[in-house]
Amino acid sequence: MSQDQGNAQNRKFLAESPSQSAALPPAIRIDHLTKRYRDQVAVDDLSLDIPAGSIFGLLGENGAGKTTTIQTLLGLVRPDAGRVEVLGLDPVKQGLEVRRRIGYVPEIPVLYDTMTAEQIGWFASGFHPGRGGSSAAFEQRYLELVKGFDLPLKRKLSKLSKGMRAKVSLSLALAGDPELLILDEPTSGLDVLVRREFMESMVDLAGSGKTVLLSSHQIGEVERVASHIALIHKGKLLHTEPLDELKAQTFVLLLTFSGRDHAEGPPTGSPVELIDAADSPRQAQWLVRARDRAACESVRRLPGVESLEVEKPTLEEIYIGYMRGRRPNQAPAPSSPTLSVHVA
Secondary structure, rough: HHHHHHHHHHHHHHOOOOOHHHHHHOEEEEEEEEEOOOOOOEEEEEEEOOOOOOOEEEEEOOOOOOOOHHHHHOOOOOOEEEEEEOEOOOHHHHHHHHHHHHHEEEEOOOOOOOHHHHHHHHHHHOOOHHHHOOHHHHHHHHHHHHHHHOOOOOOOOHHHHHHHHHHHHHHHHOOOOOOOOEEOOOOOOOOOOHHHHHHHHHHHHOOOOEEEEEEOOOOOHHHOOOOOOEEEEOOOEEEEEEEHHHHHHHHEEEEEEEOOOOOOOOOOOOEEEEEEEEEOOOOOEEEEEEEOOOHHHHHHHEEEEEEEEEOOOHHHHHHHHHHHHHOOOOEOOOOOOOOOOOOO
16 A cells, blocks of 8 residues: 555545544634734634644635634734634633644744754753653653654754754654644745655644644645645635545536537536636536536536536645636526436
8 A cells, every 4th residue: 555545544534533523622613713914804704613633734825814824823813803712722811821732833943043953852841841840751752753753963953954944843843742733834845755754744643633734835745644624715715624525526527519609607506516617619627516426427418518528636626726716607507308407
């Protein structure tokens, strides 16, 4: 079994664990969150639940509001409206306790470059006292993590590569054994191999019962590891769903028509919901939502359809389709019985 196949099985397990997730409250609850900076709306009435034990991918373009949302979860930004709850805590009132219980990896880690990889673990352990006030457990776990990443302990951080620094930051975030790990574009600028190793370590973490919130525009990597995703555009939530369900019920329809005048989308009332459409005089490509391929085949019954190909899109294609959302005014369903769209 390949690593990607193993990740897909783990992702399916995380998304299909109703007995565990139903018994637990969401790790994160976002309720009508709004944040403005002067006349700019960064987050616009965002509501979202992130299940405990999931790897949750937060996808959106630069400026979509992902980082502002994360800063609100950390208690670093106060919302203008709405509220958030992290591990049952209110970050506005209990921000310090929230930050003690989570691990956080920003896009650009701020590290003390004059320290070595070993020294920064000792330094950070002072902020994470365990039982009896001892920080030994944090430091020991940190050393195990950096050794597992094969990092040079005695080398100054200023001499480490960007990939090594990212691994130091991840080790610091994990050393406190957090219930929740929040990653904000953690693999930006890293090479392909380091990105893959970094992301696949998230699968192991979620498999141990932790929750991972991953904000990224590296869509292929999110697709490889995430159990759930949310699509955000200009601060608004476009769609959220377990990833396997989203992929199972989203299709690309490639249509050829007999003439230039043809339907611009599935008719209202059909079992196919249009997400995005790209048309040319005799051809069309529709990204659609349907319960299965049989529902997609019903489009063959539309007037003028000469051929239909049904394909499965990648998460990147789904993401782009939701972002563009080119939905023409849909025509009503044809009244003629011979043209009606029906799936037995």
